[in-house]
Amino acid sequence: MPATIRQWHRWISMAFVATVAAIFIVQALMTPPEWLYYTPLPFLFALILSGIYMWFRPARPGAAK
Numbered sequence: 001m002p003a004t005i006r007q008w009h010r011w012i013s014m015a016f017v018a019t020v021a022a023i024f025i026v027q028a029l030m031t032p033p034e035w036l037y038y039t040p041l042p043f044l045f046a047l048i049l050s051g052i053y054m055w056f057r058p059a060r061p062g063a064a065k
Helices: 001-029 035-038 041-061
Strands: none
Touching: 001 035, 001 041
């Protein structure tokens, strides 16, 4: 399970970076609509949740086994 979470975290981070890069490209070409700036937020929230899980996972009881 931890390897799955870690791999999922990596894929989500790539999607997040690609989305942010696409927003910068769109900004260079035209004035984007306001909703476009909110598109990376679901990826960011998923990264926060999986990152918090991976950060605290070693601290839980029985993790050293």
